[in-house]
Amino acid sequence: MxxxxxxxxxxxxxxxxxxxxxxxxxxxxxxxxxxxxxxxxxxxxxxxxxxxxxxxxxxxxxxxxxxxxxxxxxxxxxxxxxxxxxxxxxxxxxxxxxxxGNTFPMDEWKGKSLLFIAGGIALPPMRCVIWNALDTRSSYKDINILYGAKSVADLVYKHELKEWEERTDVNLLTTVDPGGETPEWKGQVGFVPAVLEKMNPASENTIAVVCGPPVMIKFTFPVLDKLGFKPENIYTTLENRMKCGVGKCGRCNVGSKYVCKDGPVFSRAQLEALPAEY
Amino acid sequence: MEQKYIPSKYMPPKYIPKSSLKAWLAKVKDDGRHIYAPVTENGKTNFKRVKSVDEISMEHIQTAQSAKGAVFPRTEKLFSYAGGQQGDVALQDYNPNDIPDTVVFGLHPCDAAAFKSLSGIFSWGAKDRPFDERMKRVTLVGVSCGRSDVFCFCTSVGGHPGSAEGSDILLTAVGNDGYLVEIITDRGQALVEKGADLFEAAAAGVSKEEHLASVPVRFSVEEVQRKMAGSFEDDIWKKQSARCIGCGACAFVCPACACFDIQENAKGNGAGDRIRCWDSCGFSLFTLHTSGHNPRSVQSQRWRQRLLHKLCYMPDRLSVRGCTGCGRCSRACPVDMNLAEHLKEFERLKV
CATH class of the missing domain: 2.40.30.10 (Translation factors)
Structure with missing residues (x-):
């Protein structure tokens, strides 16, 4: 069967x-x-x-x-x-x-610090990695999370955000787009790339994982450049329309690379080698 | 160029008189096999399941549709579900024993070669059992081309009007009275054995060369592939596809196109079949995200995908080409795009 x-x-x-x-x-x-x-x-x-x-x-x-x-x-x-x-x-x-699909190379990241940058509904693919790292906490150095959404209501995993906020072995920064805040909101107000610049995380011995809408990624990469992150130390996941999930139906390829088989995880260095077709 | 016989343990070739061909096929059919063969209806020739071998016609240059449906049907059940409405579901896998042993008779070398392209796609990584089960049960009896037309370009993409690539048996009409029979595989030999007494030893020195169509080589495919691979951002895609209306006809008639959709064939009360059906990279919906974003939002990007997939990505990733030069896409195109001419344009590009 x-x-x-x-x-x-x-x-x-x-x-x-x-x-x-x-x-x-x-x-x-x-x-x-x-x-x-x-x-x-x-x-x-x-x-x-x-x-x-x-x-x-x-x-x-x-x-x-x-x-x-x-x-x-x-x-x-x-x-x-x-x-x-x-x-x-x-x-x-x-x-x-x-x-x-392939996986985040979490074994290769052992001994390094991790910086997670997520926007909106793109926290789910990263939540898998974040909990994986937190459940094997001693394998990694500092863990920083920057998560932004359109509004306070749009933040997902609110109970877990609270848990990460309270833990001392992880640093969480949340932000909402200007106008998306409530009177009670204690987090940041601003778009993810701007908040990242202000956050000013260290790039040395650090892996950055970025997931979010294309526009967020577009403006986040230059900030990471400025912070000194090398393309091979930045990871993201691509989402393309798929039907089969196993490299046959013909939809998800970017150039000769198939998101379902060669991805969905790509380093920025790998992305830069792909044609602009995603 | 000379087309050598494919080395086979069943050398030397045999001969079957034309008058015995139908007797042989009748024996094959009486064995319970389904026979798909070219049938002419209303001036169009297509592969159909024949009830009687008298229905078979061999006068065509090219059938309108390819023979790929024998292993990759236009729509195909992947499994059935029931109870979906109540949220408590039972699944029923499709039964491969329902797939009949099948003979595809009378396909030309371009179509037989395309089965290799299809196998490349469906065998990449995870096994595609619906495809594999059909491939296991199919025997391909190819017929060399004695005639060709201006759309044919098999010789430009590694094929030949007398190539046995992909066929289990290859027949070549030598004169008006009979066929030279090359038996390529065990499966082909098993089929010949159904009517072994109808086959004779081929006359010594008989050659198929003089009986084959002449299909001129139009371009160097290696050169085309090399230049195409370096032309992702070139204007050529826009120029070539300016008149493309995105109808997808080229993909539906192509013997090597295998892109598919997976759909629900819901039958009510929470029951139905999950099916796959042919799709085309030429359709704008093919890659459209739910968000509205589309990585291939305009026709030139979709035309680029079609050609790069067939001539660069497939050779690169699967070691097979996705084009065998059958020319059907050019014959079917409502706006007269001609693939061989478009490929030739790449040869002239400065890359």
Whole structure:
């Protein structure tokens, strides 16, 4: 049965968290006990999630591989399939194919400091890496997180942001776009690149991981340049439309590189070698 | 250029009289195999499943559609689901035993070679079982080309009107009375054995060369590929595709195009099939993100993807080309884009 790569695993939705308006996190447990026990993945990988009757959509695995027994995904209701997923309730069944794609080279990063820069709904792919690093905390030096969203309401994982804020072994800076603040807001106000410049993190022996909308990435890279980050020490994940997830359907390639197989994780040095087609 | 026989343990070639061909195919068919062969209806010739071998016509230069549907159907079930509405789902994998043993008869060398291109795509990394199960059950009986037209350019992309590449058996009409039979694979030999008494030893010294169509070489494909690889930002894509209407006809008739969509064929009450169906990189929706962003937002970018995929990315990543020079895209194009001419334009580029 498992040798048909298009046949998803069935998974029960154990828990649904409303993260922000239109944004939900699903905790999934595989129905097949053997699959639940043997399923493994690494930070950065993605999957194809099924709402049977509507189709599949592609998201990263947002939970950390250090947390066993389940996987989580966080998605915004945007199209046909994500809207169908959003209508599902706890205890109901959906499908998952994966894990697909390459991974963040977390072993290579051991002994280095990590700087995470995320915008909006792009925190989920990074949350996997952040928890992975925090769960193996002694392997890394300083961990800094800069997370920005359009408004206070749009910040996802609010309970976890609070947890990171309270921990002493991680430094979290949150920001919202000008006009997105509330009277109670104690974080920064400003766009991510500007706040990053003010934050002025050290680049020495540090890996920067950047995930966000294209416009945020476009303006963040020059700031990282100014801070002294070399292209090979900056990582991001690309998201392109996919159907198969395994290099056959023909959609996600950027030049000769396939986001589903060669990515989704790319260093900035690798990105610079790709044609501008993403 | 001379087309050598492909070395095979089933050398030397055999001969079958034209009058025996249908008797052989009838035996093959009586064995329960499905036979797909060229059938002419309303002036168009296409591969169809034949009920009687009398339906087969061999007068065409090129069928409108390729034979790829034998292993990559236009729509194909990947699995079924039930109970989706209640949120408690049961899945039923497709049954490979439902796939019949199939013979594709009468495909030209360009089409047979394209099965290698398809295999390259579907065998990259993860095994594609729906494709593999069909490939396991198909035998390709190629027929060399005795005629060609101005759209044919197989010889420019490594092929030949008498090439046995991809075929399990290759027939070449030698004169009006019969075919030279090259048996290339075990699968081909097994098919010949269905009517072994109908085949004769080929006459000594018989050559297929003089019976093959002459297809001139139009360009150096190595040179085209080299220049194309360095032309991502060149204006040539815009110039060539200015009149492209993005209809996708080229992809649908192409024997080597394998891009697909995965869709739900919902049947109500939470039940249905997950299917895949042919798609085209020429469509604007192909790469459109939910956000509205589109990495290939204009037609010239999609034309660039089509050519680079076939002539650079596939050779680079899969060691096969995605074009076998059948010329169907040029015959089908409603705005008369001609692939061989467009490829030749790259040869002249200064890169």
């Amino acid at each position: 498992a040798d048909n790569i298009y046949l998803p695993y069935l998974a029960t939705i154990e828990k649904i968290t409303q993260e922000a308006p239109g944004v939900k996190t699903f905790r999934l447990k595989f129905k097949d006990e053997e699959v639940a026990r043997s399923f493994e993945f690494k930070a950065g990988q993605f999957g194809e999630y099924s709402a049977f009757g509507e189709g599949e959509c592609t998201f990263c695995i947002a939970s950390s591989p250090t947390r066993k027994g389940y996987i989580e995904c966080t998605f915004r209701e945007a199209g046909k399939v994500t809207s169908a997923l959003a209508r599902l309730e706890e205890g109901q069944t959906m499908g998952f194919r994966g894990p697909y």
